[in-house]
């Protein structure tokens with residue numbers, strides 16, 4: 376491997392507008408063309424299926440916080456691990472940009488990682504990578520691109536928006552985990568419903584639930600979300616959906632947590648949040664280093680593999 380993680384970060388601050396746009400285009404093409412035949416990761420629509428072997432580093436929301444991403448790579452040594460171990464996988468749970476100062480640079484870094492390790496990096500879609508009719512607030516990315524690239528900023532922005540449409544909506548590890556950015560659509564019957572949720576939007580709400588919804592400890596069923604999109608869903612929904620999909624634990628991002636992570640719904644949900652700083656003021660960010668072959672019944676058993684920083 377010629378380059379290093381710190382080299383990619385340095386490039387993120389120097390890259391020219393047209394080169395950045397080209398890199399985004401290449402990443403989009405790569406992800407769109409991924410299918411069962413082209414990658415070791417099983418691909419069905421926008422669902423990625425991971426083999427229950429090797430390890431996976433799982434990173435939650437970054438929201439423009441490049442420092443935290445650098446800390447995660449420094450502490451985990453995962454760039455070297457990706458280079459050396461073919462069965463090591465890096466999964467981002469989405470929400471790369473907005474709120475922090477380095478949205479553009481984070482899109483550059485995660486796209487570069489995908490191009491360097493195409494069969495080992497999975498970029499998931501968050502609500503800040505949402506469809507046009509479900510735009511998240513605040514959306515600082517356009518302003519940041521404008522500041523950095525001047526009048527050519529739309530060239531990069533339109534490529535980033537193209538990238539959004541091909542990001543993964545869900546990741547599974549059979550009989551073990553389901554990963555999404557936000558939450559569970561209560562009516563999901565099978566994995567195919569998640570894999571093709573993007574095609575059914577906005578006819579049905581699955582895409583909105585996957586990107587926007589949150590688990591809630593107080594309710595049964597679902598109720599309106601204070602976010603204005605998605606829903607709150609209760610423990611009974613989590614139990615029913617995970618049992619139908621034959622997985623034990625939901626791993627998701629989307630919600631700031633004081634300790635960088637939280638466990639809910641009687642041990643069936645792990646929330647990870649990997650950025651620090653305003654406007655949330657959580658004391659820690661966290662990421663997860665998961666042994667995929669191991670089987671766990673409850674999220675509490677994952678605590679030894681959660682790294683707080």
Ligand SMILES: [Mn+2]
Pocket residue numbers: 436470501502503556586628629630
């Ligand atoms: Mn989110």
